[in-house]
Amino acid sequence: MSHPYQAIGWNRQKRFYDLTIIAGVFIYVGLFVGLSAFFFPYATAETMIIRAAGSAAFLLLHVVLCIGPLCRLDSRFLPLLYNRRHLGVLTFLLGAFHGVFGIIQFHSLGDKDPLVSLLTANENFRSLPDFPFQQLGFLALLILFLMAATSHDFWLRNLTPPIWKSLHMLVYVAYALLIGHVTLGVLQSETSPVLVIATGLGLATVLGLHLAASREERRVDATKLKAVPEGFVDACDVRRIPEKCAAVCSVNGERVAIFKYDGKISAISNVCRHQNGPLGEGKIIDGCVTCPWHGYQYLPDTGASPPPFTEKVSTFQTKIVNGRVWINPTPYPPGTRIEPSQILGSEAQV
Amino acid sequence: MIQPLRKTHRAIFFFLAVSLPFLFLSGIAFRHSWPGIKPNQVPSARSRR
Numbered sequence: 001m002s003h004p005y006q007a008i009g010w011n012r013q014k015r016f017y018d019l020t021i022i023a024g025v026f027i028y029v030g031l032f033v034g035l036s037a038f039f040f041p042y043a044t045a046e047t048m049i050i051r052a053a054g055s056a057a058f059l060l061l062h063v064v065l066c067i068g069p070l071c072r073l074d075s076r077f078l079p080l081l082y083n084r085r086h087l088g089v090l091t092f093l094l095g096a097f098h099g100v101f102g103i104i105q106f107h108s109l110g111d112k113d114p115l116v117s118l119l120t121a122n123e124n125f126r127s128l129p130d131f132p133f134q135q136l137g138f139l140a141l142l143i144l145f146l147m148a149a150t151s152h153d154f155w156l157r158n159l160t161p162p163i164w165k166s167l168h169m170l171v172y173v174a175y176a177l178l179i180g181h182v183t184l185g186v187l188q189s190e191t192s193p194v195l196v197i198a199t200g201l202g203l204a205t206v207l208g209l210h211l212a213a214s215r216e217e218r219r220v221d222a223t224k225l226k227a228v229p230e231g232f233v234d235a236c237d238v239r240r241i242p243e244k245c246a247a248v249c250s251v252n253g254e255r256v257a258i259f260k261y262d263g264k265i266s267a268i269s270n271v272c273r274h275q276n277g278p279l280g281e282g283k284i285i286d287g288c289v290t291c292p293w294h295g296y297q298y299l300p301d302t303g304a305s306p307p308p309f310t311e312k313v314s315t316f317q318t319k320i321v322n323g324r325v326w327i328n329p330t331p332y333p334p335g336t337r338i339e340p341s342q343i344l345g346s347e348a349q350v
Numbered sequence: 351m352i353q354p355l356r357k358t359h360r361a362i363f364f365f366l367a368v369s370l371p372f373l374f375l376s377g378i379a380f381r382h383s384w385p386g387i388k389p390n391q392v393p394s395a396r397s398r399r
Contacts, residue, residue, distance in 0.1 A: 128380045183377035207367045214360040
């Protein structure tokens, strides 16, 4: 991208998103501390604050991990995806608050360096109930720090997308470490079934949604499109595509997004050049296909970003026959203009 | 997501779907049985004075 550097490209939607999540966190922490003070009057204020921040971070991480599969299963969740990076950074900040406050509270009053104390105070690696759960949390926090620190296009460009993506896939390692941190930590000392059930439900939700979404992805990948004359394949019904949105199909193992807009149909690669986001899950905004992940835009007929941007994706030739969209599976070079197919009145009727 | 990434993602979640419930249930099953704290056993601020 050739536009001047900006730390965050603020807009109204991002501000609303951030204000909502910050208000949500304040309400959660307030409720947590208030209810804890009522039900556990013997707990110290420090313990309540440490637990409030830690549980808020854990809860937010569940939300972050659920957004992706939810969007794949139901497009109504797409607005949540738009600013997910900020949700991730807030998760790290809350986790860091929990970790730093915990280290000060439990490891800074001895004669050892607090970090050395954290890493060596408990070495019962062979005992499940006495396992050093704090080390697990510390490792997870390091991963979340790396992710939060590189949650910017500057790092995406400098690390290159494959390395950046691999780094950010470490979130699943962090989640596994945090499940261990919670199960072998607070759930060992607090015997309330509410905490066990809540943690179990959170785990089941994250795993269930991801498995359901990957089953759906596999179904799309496995769907064989019917070959039709002139080297085209029959992709979908025109009426199935909502206005200014897309239907996604798999052609030769890769995804193609077929957009319907202003009485026309155009098909482009489903893979955003920015971060491999699913363009077909985005919408047409101001005449451009807009990636649901970070708002990168492409013209639907050329697959090229509007000037001054230079990103380009492949385009595909389409044809509408008896209300069905046909696609030529051979992609055109990125940025090649393909005349959109016109939808006739009778073909657009439900 | 591009197809290789989808496959990696799927493999990671199949692994997590097996290992995390196992870790969670083992952690709960083998935890210590702590003596319960009854509210009247908790020293109140007044009794400590």
